[in-house]
Amino acid sequence: MRINPEEITSVLKKEIESYSGEFQVEEEGTILEVGDGIARIYGLTNCMAGEMLEFSNGSAGVAFNLEESSIGAVILGEYADLREGATVKRTGSVLQVPVGEELIGRVVDPLGNPLDGKGPLKTDKFRAVESDAPGIADRQSVKEPLQTGIKAVDSMIPIGRGQRELIIGDRGTGKTAVAIDTIINQKGGDVVCVYVAVGQKASTVAGVVQRLTESGAMDYTIVVNASASMPAPLQYVAPYCGCAMAEYFMYEKNGHTLCVYDDLSKQAAAYRQLSLLLRRPPGREAYPGDVFYLHSRLLERSAKLSDDLGAGSLTALPVIETQEGEVSAYIPTNVISITDGQIYLVPELFFAGVRPAIDVGISVSRVGGSAQVKGMKAVAGSLRLDLAQFRELEAFAQLGTELDAATQRQLDRGFRMVEILKQDQYEPMSVVNQILIIWAGSKGKLDDVPVDRVSEYENAFLDFIAATHSEIVEQLGETGEVTEELEALLSPVCDDFSRSFLEGSAPDPRAGAGTGEESEEEEADDTEAENAAAEAPEAEADAEAETAADDAEDSDDGEEA
Numbered sequence: 001m002r003i004n005p006e007e008i009t010s011v012l013k014k015e016i017e018s019y020s021g022e023f024q025v026e027e028e029g030t031i032l033e034v035g036d037g038i039a040r041i042y043g044l045t046n047c048m049a050g051e052m053l054e055f056s057n058g059s060a061g062v063a064f065n066l067e068e069s070s071i072g073a074v075i076l077g078e079y080a081d082l083r084e085g086a087t088v089k090r091t092g093s094v095l096q097v098p099v100g101e102e103l104i105g106r107v108v109d110p111l112g113n114p115l116d117g118k119g120p121l122k123t124d125k126f127r128a129v130e131s132d133a134p135g136i137a138d139r140q141s142v143k144e145p146l147q148t149g150i151k152a153v154d155s156m157i158p159i160g161r162g163q164r165e166l167i168i169g170d171r172g173t174g175k176t177a178v179a180i181d182t183i184i185n186q187k188g189g190d191v192v193c194v195y196v197a198v199g200q201k202a203s204t205v206a207g208v209v210q211r212l213t214e215s216g217a218m219d220y221t222i223v224v225n226a227s228a229s230m231p232a233p234l235q236y237v238a239p240y241c242g243c244a245m246a247e248y249f250m251y252e253k254n255g256h257t258l259c260v261y262d263d264l265s266k267q268a269a270a271y272r273q274l275s276l277l278l279r280r281p282p283g284r285e286a287y288p289g290d291v292f293y294l295h296s297r298l299l300e301r302s303a304k305l306s307d308d309l310g311a312g313s314l315t316a317l318p319v320i321e322t323q324e325g326e327v328s329a330y331i332p333t334n335v336i337s338i339t340d341g342q343i344y345l346v347p348e349l350f351f352a353g354v355r356p357a358i359d360v361g362i363s364v365s366r367v368g369g370s371a372q373v374k375g376m377k378a379v380a381g382s383l384r385l386d387l388a389q390f391r392e393l394e395a396f397a398q399l400g401t402e403l404d405a406a407t408q409r410q411l412d413r414g415f416r417m418v419e420i421l422k423q424d425q426y427e428p429m430s431v432v433n434q435i436l437i438i439w440a441g442s443k444g445k446l447d448d449v450p451v452d453r454v455s456e457y458e459n460a461f462l463d464f465i466a467a468t469h470s471e472i473v474e475q476l477g478e479t480g481e482v483t484e485e486l487e488a489l490l491s492p493v494c495d496d497f498s499r500s501f502l503e504g505s506a507p508d509p510r511a512g513a514g515t516g517e518e519s520e521e522e523e524a525d526d527t528e529a530e531n532a533a534a535e536a537p538e539a540e541a542d543a544e545a546e547t548a549a550d551d552a553e554d555s556d557d558g559e560e561a
């Protein structure tokens with residue numbers, strides 16, 4: 001075979017011309033040591049901090065510690081089948097999760113893999129798990145309310161869109177309940193919700209998902225689950241992943257979002273585990289030195305964006321579990337200082353039947369007031385103070401001292417307000433109804449209603465107003481204001497209703513059969529009480545003191561809290 005030198009040169013020339021000088025080199029390392037969700041890797045010299053790695057079994061990882069001769073990485077997934085010497089590849093990008101509308105209604109793990117058996121996610125959009133919080137010029141102050149539907153919260157601890165409000169309390173005090181009710185209450189609104197479950201039992205999360213589905217809340221909710229059985233690295237990244245999924249709606253869709261992180265104490269524990277395994281030095285309570293930054297960089301990502309950026313918002317409801325009410329432990333104090341207020345739930349109130357068990361004394365909302373509906377602000381203005389005074393009086397009244405009429409009235413009002421603020425789980429209330437009933441309570445319209453009939457009164461009253469005075473409801477719904485004219489209209493209606501309710505002939509639209517008897521009894525009780533009141537003020541005080549004592553027994557534990 002003859003070789004034509006000209007041909008060869010032309011081929012070589014062509015090759016040289018098309019040579020672009022770009023090498024596609026994949027950097028590979030090998031595992032030195034692996035176990036407990038972490039790996040020590042040799043050979044990835046150019047690896048970036050926080051870079052996503054790919055293990056030979058398909059698990060993803062994140063470079064955590066960059067050391068002189070090796071790197072420490074966390075493994076986000078299975079690690080049981082990884083061996084010493086196995087290869088690890090760099091991916092050149094930071095950790096990402098799928099985002100988009102397709103995630104709504106789904107239950108996913110922190111990396112966006114479906115857990116609900118509804119098939120793969122059809123989304124091609126991704127967002128970095130760790131991203132910078134918006135700067136000060138990109139934000140504006142919180143100004144729209146985020147209604148939780150919980151009377152005690154919306155009236156006294158109002159939350160605004162873009163706010164970070166901590167839900168804190170011991171085990172089983174209703175922390176998750178507050179968050180879930182808030183999600184359910186967004187129904188029919190424009191808020192996309194993300195519920196991030198960290199380190200919880202899978203059965204608990206399944207219960208939550210079922211509840212959300214039954215209430216129709218999954219139509220606008222994403223559930224991210226890193227249950228207790230998942231490796232610690234997944235529990236650690238879950239809140240950031242959930243936040244990234246919400247950020248998509250805030251930044252790209254200019255929408256409103258709500259993120260619940262349930263709970264951050266478990267995330268901190270997972271992070272502590274990682275850090276100790278990676279031999280980072282332990283600090284207070286064995287948490288690593290940067291555990292504050294762990295939560296601050298997450299919660300700083302909540303924001304109300306400026307109009308230039310589309311005015312979207314991300315409201316965060318982080319949850320922290322305390323041990324024996326110890327709010328001065330390391331993680332609780334950290335998160336309290338990062339957030340814009342806290343809803344503090346106490347077991348004493350919870351077991352006394354005051355649910356939600358919110359301790360009004362130390363629960364605050366530092367920014368939500370400016371976002372509160374005007375009417376609510378007006379009717380609930382002095383509620384917090386009144387309740388605090390009531391608690392003090394209640395303690396005093398327990399000593400059995402004789403009280404003057406004014407004090408007794410204040411006590412009676414207090415008992416009724418406490419009753420009004422009780423609310424069942426999964427029954428969020430519209431802000432109009434909240435305003436109506438709190439208004440009625442604070443104006444003393446319920447003063448004659450026996451304490452144990454307050455909730456019955458509340459239901460009947462709200463049904464009555466809705467059925468017969470829809471104009472009031474409409475006006476309140478539109479303006480959100482309690483004007484003098486409205487009060488003038490509402491007051492006689494309310495008085496009439498109270499009278500007929502106590503006489504047993506309340507035009508209760510829901511009244512069923514068999515209420516007649518009860519009403520007669522009530523009537524008798526009532527006339528007795530009235531007579532007594534007419535005869536001597538002391539008699540009234542006595543009669544009422546009995547009820548007072550009864551109730552005091554229930555809630556005296558709460559006082560100590």
Ligand SMILES: Nc1ncnc2c1ncn2[C@@H]1O[C@H](COP(=O)(O)OP(=O)(O)OP(=O)(O)O)[C@@H](O)[C@H]1O
Nearest residue numbers: 170171172173174175176177178355356423424425
């Ligand atoms: N407002 C309420 N009315 C009646 N029951 C309630 C209310 N809120 C919560 N509960 C009940 O109290 C129990 C504990 O509530 P929840 O699970 O929300 O507490 P938690 O603080 O999240 O608990 P954990 O620490 O286990 O996460 C549940 O059985 C719940 O149904």
Ligand SMILES: [Mg+2]
Nearest residue numbers: 175176177262
């Ligand atoms: Mg819970």
